[in-house]
Amino acid sequence: MGGFSQTKVHAALGSSYQWARLMKNGGLGLLFLLPALCVFAMFQWCPIVYGLVLGFQKMIPGLPPTWVGLANFKSVLSDSLVILSFKNTLLFVGLCLVFGYLVPVVVAIGIMELRRGQGFFRLAIYMPNIIPGIALYVMWLWMFDPAVGLLNQILGFFHLPPQEWLLAPKTALFSLMLMATWAGFGATALFYMAGLSAIPEELYEAAEIDGAGVWQRIRHITLPALRPTMTIMLLLQILATVQVFQEPFVMTAGGPNNATLTVMYQVYRYAFVYFEFGKAGALGFLTFLFLFILSFLYMRYSRIAHSEEV
Amino acid sequence: MSKKLLTCALLALCLVGATVTARPAAGAETVTLRVAIPADTPENKSAIEFELEKIKRFEAAYPGIKVVPVHYEYNPQTFAVAQAARSAPDVLLVWATEGRVMAEKGWLAPLDEYLKTWPKTSWINPDAFLPFKVNGRTYGIPYDGYVKHIMYNKKMFLEKNVPFPRLDWTWEEFIDAAVKLTDRAKGIAGFAPMTRGGEGGWMLTDWIYQAGGEVEEFRDGKWIAVFDSPEAIRGAQFAKDMKWKYNVLPANWSQGYMDVFNLFATEKAAMVPHGDFTVEWVINNFKWDPKDIGLAPMPKGEGPKGRQAGVQGGTFHVINGLAAPAVRDAAFKWLDFERWSDDGLESLKRDIEERRKTGTYMAMLKYPVLNPNVGYQKKEDELKAANPDVCVIWPADLRMYLPKTGHTEPPIEAQKLYGEVLAPVYQALLSDKNADPAELLKAAAAKFQKEVLDPLNK
Incomplete structure (x- = not known):
């Protein structure tokens, strides 16, 4: 004991x-x-x-789920709208990269090069981020209005023909990208500005003494110093834009003629319009898998490129 | 000390045991019923109070049933989540469009056994049950109904010297009125249809039905997509012509359900499609004089099979399919309790009084689900007629005429058909001047047949 x-x-x-x-x-x-x-x-x-x-289940909320193997994945992959939604989403990602990725970098560098008014411009570019989402979408719906919208007024001022914006399948996705870029570039630019302010002033002074111009300073000092931020922001932007949902949901409902139907919007429709939660789960997981592989390859490539440079 | 403690503990256990043993005897017979009552908003105050009082009377009449009121108004998104959480009411009102999808999911209890012996079944117009008859079983009791029709701005008609629509007006008269009412300089559209999202497909079916077409047919034991017929193509062509030939639509033609009523209420559209409740919304929220609003049936389509047709809808009382048998019995008792009785009229009286105080109208256009010879219906009509300062009485001839123009919704995958198949066709017609309705409908019908109907037929 x-x-x-x-x-x-x-x-x-x-x-x-x-x-x-x-x-x-x-x-x-x-x-x-x-x-x-x-x-x-x-x-x-x-x-x-x-x-x-x-x-992997046929799931009806409130009732016991039943296992259906790969049936949901097969059904989703044979749905012509899913293929279309992937195409639209990739096009949106591409447009956001071409326009939305460069804008914050250019704006950040531009503001940091300013001798005066940096504070004002920082605030100005961040303002769209504080507008609540729905207010933002309603505001842009009016800006895109073909009859009284601001954008067509501006085009008219320059004697350019008016556009249909959200009403034409050819321009609808571009219009959403335009709005998303306007709404989000300020916050991204702030990240770049934080990165820029960490660059030692002496480097620029030395470059100036050596006779480097603005473009050379940007090319040989600013951009290399920003590279780690740009790398991570690129990945984050791809991840965010692949999951685009709110803009088509509120502004176009996936139209016109499915031109703005995105993968996440289709996931939503499966789940909350048709109550096919199994298909929603399958498509959501396929998207997750796609993003996971993309991120993995991207990070791996970045590491290899970085180690080669070192 | 430890012996004392042990004795105390044993005594306590005995007491608890006795209490626990006594409780099930009383609780076993008590059925808890979760009943949907109106959302907790200031404008529903009177209706909520009435429901709570009704609950007290019901509990007194049925001592074995305990009613738990749940503030809930149906919408598909919240209902799925509530079902998953087992928090949805056991008895509730749902939209007519949801009958088949909810029944097929097992979310609705079949009511046939109850309806067989219910004295009030014979009071109801048998056709009113149709949206909730699925595979030979009935899953809902109709509460009210509507047939889609046209709501128009009388002031604009008078200003432009356009005659008010006749009950049996035609596409030609409709488009003639729309052209005259359109005023581009003032940003006024002659007609604003719903084209965005599923509503677009819902709207396109109206034109198809009016031209004499159908969207789904059951032939030789198989479901067939038939919205590529010459009649359907004629309907789609008419929908397209409103934009490209007659130019009577808003410049921003991409409008959802409530958007068109906003256009109407702000006098940016002279005519809009209408179901039941939005006329009241326009009158009460935008302070319209009810006399300035006119309602007319859908116009008659062109061609040999042309007819007047609008999609039929409404709301239904249902019992949750997840409810246990005893709860279902209690739920049906609740559905029967004071239904279409003098107590129901009492609720209406209180609603009228409340609206008189707040200066709002009761103006929905609903056609009754009860047969005209049912006493309750007559009393309700008389009560409304006796309070013209609150109750807007729409013309009797229109109310009698509208049900004749009703067309039920497609029985198979209506929401998918509207949102994924027909809405894109409507949008393609309005966004591309060269779009060919025949080609678009043929491709859409083939896709719907292959992806939805063929798997079902197998």
Whole structure:
């Protein structure tokens, strides 16, 4: 009996020792992470895993799910609208990269080159970010209006023909990109400006003494210094634009003639218009897989390119 | 000390045990019924109070049933989530469009056994059940109904010297009026249809039906997509001509359901399609005089099969398919309780009083689901007629005429057909001057047949 108690005491002492040691080696810090981990697990990781599970089930909310194997994936991949939605989404990503990716870089460099008024322009470019989403979309719906919209008024001022914007399949996706770029470039530009302000002033001074012009300073100092920020922003932008949903949902409902039907909008339609949650899970997971592979390849390529440079 | 503690603990356990043993005897017979009541908003105050009082009377009449009121108004997004969480009401009102999809998901309880013995079944117009008859079973009790028609601005008609629509007007008269009412300089469209999202497909079917076409037919044991027929093509051509030939649509023709009523209410559209409740919304929210609004049936289409037709809709009482049998029984008792009785009229009286205080109108155009000879219907009509300062009484001839122009919705995958197949066709017709209705409808029908109907036929 006494031996037993002694063992228990040692065990208790041992565990409290280990506990104290864990606390000493940063365990307390890990404890602080626990709430965030719980929130992420509940609202991010579990839904991702559950989305995959849903892809293999016929799921009617409230009723027990049934396993259907790959039927949902087959059905989704044979849906002509899914193919179209992928094409539209990739086109949107491409347009956002061509226009939306460069604008913040150029604007950030432009503002940082200013001798005066930097604060004003920083605030000005960030303003669109504080407009609530729905207000933004309604505002742009009016700006795109073919009869009284601001954009056609501007075109008219320059004697250019009016455009149909959201009403024509050829220009609808471009119009959404235009709005998304306007709404989001300010925040991205701030990231670049933060990166720019970290570049030592001496480098520019030395370059100026050596006779470097503005373009040469940008090319040989600014852009290389911004490269890590640009790399991560490129990836984030691709991830964000592939998931485009709100703009077509509110402004075009995927039209006209499915010209703005995106993958995430189709996921929404599967789930909340047709109640086909299995198909929604399958398509959502395929998108996740696509983004995962894309991110993996991109990060790997970036690392190789970086190590080659070093 | 430990013995005392043990004795106390045992005594406590005995007490708890006795309580627990006593409770199920009373609780086993009590059925808890979750009932949908109006959303918790200031304008629903009177209706909510009435429902809560009705619950008290119901619980007194049925002591074995405990009613839990749930503020809930149906919409597809919240309903799916509520079903998943098992928090949806056991008895609720849903849209007529949802009958088939909800029944096929197992979300609705069949009511045939109840309806067989319910005395009030014979009061209801049998056709009113149609949207909730699925595979030979009935899943809903009609609450009210509508047939899509045209709402027009009388002031604009008078200003432009355009005669008000006759009950049996035609496409020719409709488009003639629309052309005269269009005023580009003032940004006024003669007619504003719904074209965005699923509403676009919903709207296109009206033109197809008016030309004498159909969208789905059951032939030789198989479902066939028939919206590539000459009649359907004629309907689509008419929809296209409104933009490219007659130019009577808003410059921004991409309008959703409520958008067209905003255009109407702000006098930017002279005519819009209308179902049931939005006329009241326009009158009360934009302070319109009801006398300035006119309602007319859909016009008669061209061609040998041309007819007047508008999609039929409404709301239905349903019992949640997830409810246990005892709860379903309780739910049907709730549906029957004070239905179409003097107590129901009491609710209407209170609503009228409340509206008189707030200065709002009761102006929905609904055609009754009860047979005209049913006493309750007569009393309700009389009560409304006795309160003309609150109740807008739309012309009797129109109310009698509208049901004749009703066309039920497509029975198979209506939402998919509207949103994924017909809305894109409508939008293609309006965004491309050279779009060929025949070609577009042929391709759309082939796609719908292959991807939706053929798998079903197999």
